[in-house]
Amino acid sequence: MSYPIITCPTDCTYEVPAIDMDECAPFVDFDEIDHIYLTGLDQGLTDWTDLAEWTARLSDDGGDIDDIRDFHVRAELAKPEYNVVDISLKRTVETEKKFSITASEDETNTTNYDAMRQMQCHVRYLMWYSAGRFMYGGTNGIEVDVQANHIITPNEELNYIELVLMWRADHHPERIDNPLI
Numbered sequence: 001m002s003y004p005i006i007t008c009p010t011d012c013t014y015e016v017p018a019i020d021m022d023e024c025a026p027f028v029d030f031d032e033i034d035h036i037y038l039t040g041l042d043q044g045l046t047d048w049t050d051l052a053e054w055t056a057r058l059s060d061d062g063g064d065i066d067d068i069r070d071f072h073v074r075a076e077l078a079k080p081e082y083n084v085v086d087i088s089l090k091r092t093v094e095t096e097k098k099f100s101i102t103a104s105e106d107e108t109n110t111t112n113y114d115a116m117r118q119m120q121c122h123v124r125y126l127m128w129y130s131a132g133r134f135m136y137g138g139t140n141g142i143e144v145d146v147q148a149n150h151i152i153t154p155n156e157e158l159n160y161i162e163l164v165l166m167w168r169a170d171h172h173p174e175r176i177d178n179p180l181i
Helices: 051-057 110-119
Strands: 033-039 069-077 084-087 091-094 097-105 124-131 134-136 142-151 160-169 175-177
Touching: 033 097, 069 160, 110 142, 110 160
Parallel strands: none
Antiparallel strands: 033 069, 033 124, 069 097, 084 091, 097 160, 124 134, 124 142, 134 175, 142 160
């Protein structure tokens, strides 16, 4: 599985995880998802923190199987869908989470339009995404299904390509400081 493994307790001795709160200088984050990076399955990175590896692999028009495409987007990660199930002894468990990113790509030139059409072939990709100072996805990336559509808006609103990227996992993806900024 391409998601980081979180070690959950196997007995009833749960510890509250460490936190970092600062009353005078709180760390807050207002960035939206600004880049989505896609490559083929089985084309994960060796070290996703390594700027040189990213630089060598990023190519919007190259023909190497391990090229990573950089989509400039405005996007959000919605709260994942999941169920809380009551089980014996008045306990509850959560089902696997269904994650979804909805992204708008506003550069609708012919190359990008044709790429959108090609993505309608129902293939899967590996994905990483960034939101300002952070990158998400781990060394192996996140295996996603993609829905791609061209949206033509009324009046003088901006037309765009919509990408909906979906995956399932027990936990949110791993996060690092964005090596590309």
